[in-house]
Amino acid sequence: MVKLSVKDMDIETGGIHIAILNKKDARKLDLHSGNRVVIKKGKTEVTCILDIARSPKSVAEGQLGLFEEVIDHLHVKNNDKVNLEFTDKPKSVALIREKLFGKRLTYEELYTIADDITHDRMTDIEKTYFVTACFTKGLNNEEIVDLTRAMVETGSKINFSSLTLDKHCIGGVPGNRTTMIVIPIIAAAGFIIPKTSSRAITSPSGTADTMECLAKVELTEKEIRHVVKKTGACIVHGGSMNLAPADDKIIEVEHPLSIDAEGQLLASVMAKKYSVGATHVLIDIPMGKSTKANTWAKAKHLRKMFELIGRKLGMKVKVIITDGSQPIGFGVGPLLEALDVIAILKNDSFAPQDLKKKAITMAGMLLEMTGRYKDGFKVAKEILESGKAFKKMNEIIDTQGRLNHLKPGKFRLPVHCPKIGRVKEIDNEIIAKIARMAGAPTDKGSGLFINKKAHDLVKKGELLFTVYTESQFKIDLIKEFLKKNNGYDIH
Amino acid sequence: MVKLSVKDMDIETGGIHIAILNKKDARKLDLHSGNRVVIKKGKTEVTCILDIARSPKSVAEGQLGLFEEVIDHLHVKNNDKVNLEFTDKPKSVALIREKLFGKRLTYEELYTIADDITHDRMTDIEKTYFVTACFTKGLNNEEIVDLTRAMVETGSKINFSSLTLDKHCIGGVPGNRTTMIVIPIIAAAGFIIPKTSSRAITSPSGTADTMECLAKVELTEKEIRHVVKKTGACIVHGGSMNLAPADDKIIEVEHPLSIDAEGQLLASVMAKKYSVGATHVLIDIPMGKSTKANTWAKAKHLRKMFELIGRKLGMKVKVIITDGSQPIGFGVGPLLEALDVIAILKNDSFAPQDLKKKAITMAGMLLEMTGRYKDGFKVAKEILESGKAFKKMNEIIDTQGRLNHLKPGKFRLPVHCPKIGRVKEIDNEIIAKIARMAGAPTDKGSGLFINKKAHDLVKKGELLFTVYTESQFKIDLIKEFLKKNNGYDIH
Numbered sequence: 001m002v003k004l005s006v007k008d009m010d011i012e013t014g015g016i017h018i019a020i021l022n023k024k025d026a027r028k029l030d031l032h033s034g035n036r037v038v039i040k041k042g043k044t045e046v047t048c049i050l051d052i053a054r055s056p057k058s059v060a061e062g063q064l065g066l067f068e069e070v071i072d073h074l075h076v077k078n079n080d081k082v083n084l085e086f087t088d089k090p091k092s093v094a095l096i097r098e099k100l101f102g103k104r105l106t107y108e109e110l111y112t113i114a115d116d117i118t119h120d121r122m123t124d125i126e127k128t129y130f131v132t133a134c135f136t137k138g139l140n141n142e143e144i145v146d147l148t149r150a151m152v153e154t155g156s157k158i159n160f161s162s163l164t165l166d167k168h169c170i171g172g173v174p175g176n177r178t179t180m181i182v183i184p185i186i187a188a189a190g191f192i193i194p195k196t197s198s199r200a201i202t203s204p205s206g207t208a209d210t211m212e213c214l215a216k217v218e219l220t221e222k223e224i225r226h227v228v229k230k231t232g233a234c235i236v237h238g239g240s241m242n243l244a245p246a247d248d249k250i251i252e253v254e255h256p257l258s259i260d261a262e263g264q265l266l267a268s269v270m271a272k273k274y275s276v277g278a279t280h281v282l283i284d285i286p287m288g289k290s291t292k293a294n295t296w297a298k299a300k301h302l303r304k305m306f307e308l309i310g311r312k313l314g315m316k317v318k319v320i321i322t323d324g325s326q327p328i329g330f331g332v333g334p335l336l337e338a339l340d341v342i343a344i345l346k347n348d349s350f351a352p353q354d355l356k357k358k359a360i361t362m363a364g365m366l367l368e369m370t371g372r373y374k375d376g377f378k379v380a381k382e383i384l385e386s387g388k389a390f391k392k393m394n395e396i397i398d399t400q401g402r403l404n405h406l407k408p409g410k411f412r413l414p415v416h417c418p419k420i421g422r423v424k425e426i427d428n429e430i431i432a433k434i435a436r437m438a439g440a441p442t443d444k445g446s447g448l449f450i451n452k453k454a455h456d457l458v459k460k461g462e463l464l465f466t467v468y469t470e471s472q473f474k475i476d477l478i479k480e481f482l483k484k485n486n487g488y489d490i491h
Numbered sequence: 492m493v494k495l496s497v498k499d500m501d502i503e504t505g506g507i508h509i510a511i512l513n514k515k516d517a518r519k520l521d522l523h524s525g526n527r528v529v530i531k532k533g534k535t536e537v538t539c540i541l542d543i544a545r546s547p548k549s550v551a552e553g554q555l556g557l558f559e560e561v562i563d564h565l566h567v568k569n570n571d572k573v574n575l576e577f578t579d580k581p582k583s584v585a586l587i588r589e590k591l592f593g594k595r596l597t598y599e600e601l602y603t604i605a606d607d608i609t610h611d612r613m614t615d616i617e618k619t620y621f622v623t624a625c626f627t628k629g630l631n632n633e634e635i636v637d638l639t640r641a642m643v644e645t646g647s648k649i650n651f652s653s654l655t656l657d658k659h660c661i662g663g664v665p666g667n668r669t670t671m672i673v674i675p676i677i678a679a680a681g682f683i684i685p686k687t688s689s690r691a692i693t694s695p696s697g698t699a700d701t702m703e704c705l706a707k708v709e710l711t712e713k714e715i716r717h718v719v720k721k722t723g724a725c726i727v728h729g730g731s732m733n734l735a736p737a738d739d740k741i742i743e744v745e746h747p748l749s750i751d752a753e754g755q756l757l758a759s760v761m762a763k764k765y766s767v768g769a770t771h772v773l774i775d776i777p778m779g780k781s782t783k784a785n786t787w788a789k790a791k792h793l794r795k796m797f798e799l800i801g802r803k804l805g806m807k808v809k810v811i812i813t814d815g816s817q818p819i820g821f822g823v824g825p826l827l828e829a830l831d832v833i834a835i836l837k838n839d840s841f842a843p844q845d846l847k848k849k850a851i852t853m854a855g856m857l858l859e860m861t862g863r864y865k866d867g868f869k870v871a872k873e874i875l876e877s878g879k880a881f882k883k884m885n886e887i888i889d890t891q892g893r894l895n896h897l898k899p900g901k902f903r904l905p906v907h908c909p910k911i912g913r914v915k916e917i918d919n920e921i922i923a924k925i926a927r928m929a930g931a932p933t934d935k936g937s938g939l940f941i942n943k944k945a946h947d948l949v950k951k952g953e954l955l956f957t958v959y960t961e962s963q964f965k966i967d968l969i970k971e972f973l974k975k976n977n978g979y980d981i982h
């Protein structure tokens with residue numbers, strides 16, 4: 001163990017923990033670039049990968065250069081004293097190697113892995129081996145349940161000690177913002193429903209991105225408890241809490257290859273629900289060409305698995321298989337989606353009926369799952385159309401912290417129909433790509449507003465959709481892209 | 492594309508290419524930490540992962556902070572102007588994803604992957620997916636041949652336009668320095684044998700580390716051509732040349748989990764031989780508890796595969812399965828091994844006979860493979876014992892650049908036998924661990940000198956081996972370790 005003086009390098013890596021030692025100190029300590037070290041400040045510690053400074057200008061002898069992620073984690077500043085010691089590969093590495101050779105992992109072993117991932121003791125390479133081992137060798141049902149539990153136990157848990165409802169959608173359909181309608185309906189009916197959502201990774205918007213057009217979504221655990229206690233619900237970004245943190249870190253390394261192993265998908269979804277103490281969970285599996293469940297067989301298999309894992313974890317899980325063949329609602333992109341949601345909650349006549357109907361159906365199913373209602377659909381519809389859900393949504397927004405200074409992108413590109421016919425299909429992936437090119441989800445007001453949906457009759461020259469963006473440059477890029485494909489299949 | 496001014500950060504990562512942008516520039520260019528960018532200087536370019544500087548003190552607007560690996564690659568210095576542009580995932584990523592789902596890759600596809608790896612266009616995570624995809628889904632014989640060719644074609648090749656001999660050992664046995672005896676014998680017989688060797692990764696010494704006690708091993712391609720032209724041979728570090736560079740970069744990500752997929756082992760070995768234009772190759776597969784081929788079945792299977800892949804690549808390959816049950820020679824560690832080699836070449840009576848006999852056997856087999864000799868063993872023995880091989884070795888050493896100022900570690904720890912009996916086995920891994928604890932391969936003079944080998948009769952108190960090291964601290968550490976295990980199985 002050696003004492004060193006912190007030098008804040010003022011550089012962020014986007015997640016990787018890096019510490020830098022002067023080459024003379026490194027030689028003295030027999031440490032090399034790429035070595036794994038533990039840096040300690042009081043009781044807080046963090047595992048870092050070592051880089052070596054070749055000149056004292058960047059990091060002098062006796063100093064330890066730290067990147068921002070490490071500075072933030074240890075709560076240190078320039079010239080603070082920290083301890084550094086060499087550390088070997090964590091125990092998980094040997095376990096992952098065994099999994100790669102086909103071993104079945106126990107709860108204790110999966111806990112060790114989740115714990116090492118949570119505390120950043122593993123490198124990206126090692127985490128990637130874990131993902132591929134699980135993907136290629138598979139996780140059996142026991143392992144999925146054990147991994148779920150391990151990811152929950154190595155993070156924070158919230159418990160509302162009463163019936164707690166939750167919903168989840170496995171994604172793949174632009175505009176599918178049922179959460180922001182289902183949650184206020186359920187909360188207005190008097191149930192607890194603390195919803196944590198994700199931000200977009202490859203899609204044009206996640207529920208957290210869309211909700212952020214209306215309210216703050218990055219809340220502390222304490223703030224969330226307060227919101228749920230006061231309103232019965234919340235719609236927040238799950239990433240800002242510490243719920244199953246290993247899951248988020250596993251997803252980071254899955255992303256580069258879009259690996260989405262079934263076992264990890266199940267564990268990931270169930271861990272988030274389990275860590276908020278959900279007792280009744282409704283899961284939406286959209287089925288379509290570009291969704292995870294692109295055949296009936298796959299959708300039904302996933303349904304079976306979700307229900308099975310739920311049962312093993314003591315949760316009541318119901319799965320709804322929905323139409324994933326085209327975008328839902330009119331808006332695609334954070335703000336344009338938020339406007340759809342508000343229109344539905346306000347009972348505006350121009351609100352998208354597909355999104356409204358889907359949300360009522362789901363809310364109704366959740367209500368029936370509690371055993372307190374026979375015709376959930378009717379009850380949910382009444383709560384929505386009476387304005388009670390809108391009132392509840394405003395309560396949630398105000399308690400989380402209202403935000404509403406946003407405008408749709410000021411550069412607009414209307415896209416017209418090239419021929420007469422009927423819209424057969426709309427390609428979710430193309431629509432998502434156009435919305436992302438327009439700037440979603442970073443530019444909240446960017447995206448698409450869709451005028452024609454599948455089965456609609458269209459004439460040549462009729463408006464199919466409008467692109468909203470913040471720059472003429474992006475309009476030009478999209479125009480070029482649209483020459484090849486506008487996502488519409490018209491017959 | 493944007494022009495930026497280089498700031499040398501004076502930090503080395505040990506291989507990862509990092510560039511740092513000020514956060515204001517990053518925002519302007521819509522770039523984020525973790526993004527992949529290409530940095531160009533004239534015709535040279537390098538793909539980097541982006542970090543973000545939060546203050547102008549570390550990297551100011553208009554500047555681009557570069558770590559040493561990037562500085563060296565682009566040959567730039569402070570304030571040089573470079574171009575930066577965003578780049579997407581390379582095409583390989585989609586191919587690797589397909590392999591992970593079991594697809595058979597074509598030559599063109601493997602070439603794309605080898606090319607992206609060679610030019611550092613892939614992240615560690617992506618390379619790890621490639622390794623695991625090949626490991627779990629396997630490579631068929633065609634793929635192994637294609638990967639070998641692809642790794643060779645994406646690097647430099649050397650060709651001596653005549654019969655070219657080579658040898659390789661798949662490793663696992665400390666002290667096994669046959670190369671440094673076989674090469675001078677073969678060259679003294681008049682054949683071309685350009686040997687590239689590796690440095691130790693997890694072992695106490697690689698042939699390149701041991702040879703470096705006697706001569707320079709980091710030679711340029713031009714220098715190597717000169718050495719081989721003049722002496723018929725060389726014993727150099729392969730890493731300093733550009734032979735199948737993708738292979739070295741694949742090995743880097745295999746190392747953290749000690750993954751050693753058969754397909755990649757075969758491709759790795761054969762690529763190095765193929766890229767120096769070898770026509771006749773002898774491969775040594777030591778068989779023992781701690782070697783890659785730890786059963787007869789595995790050793791024979793590997794032999795079959797090496798011969799098969801060789802045939803498909805138009806090389807004559809012969810495999811010798813040897814005793815890998817204990818260290819070979821007396822010395823373990825760079826200098827102590829080099830002393831064994833010199834003793835054998837000088838016909839000293841105290842030279843280790845096991846290493847001598849193995850080297851003569853191998854040299855004899857190589858001579859016979861050329862078709863010009865019937866009793867290769869006899870010819871090789873004559874060349875060695877007549878001093879011709881020693882003369883040739885001196886020629887090679889002088890042409891590569893003689894080095895000989897090294898001394899064995901000055902701190903010594905004699906390890907004595909605890910009881911009377913017979914040495915049944917010596918554990919290669921324990922011996923290797925002790926030598927590494929002593930400082931090998933970094934401290935050239937550190938390691939072990941072994942006095943008792945398997946089958947030897949020993950009395951209580953007799954010297955088993957001596958540890959050589961550069962510090963008392965290491966002696967103390969090793970003493971502690973030896974209490975648990977000294978590697979000797981005495982019955």
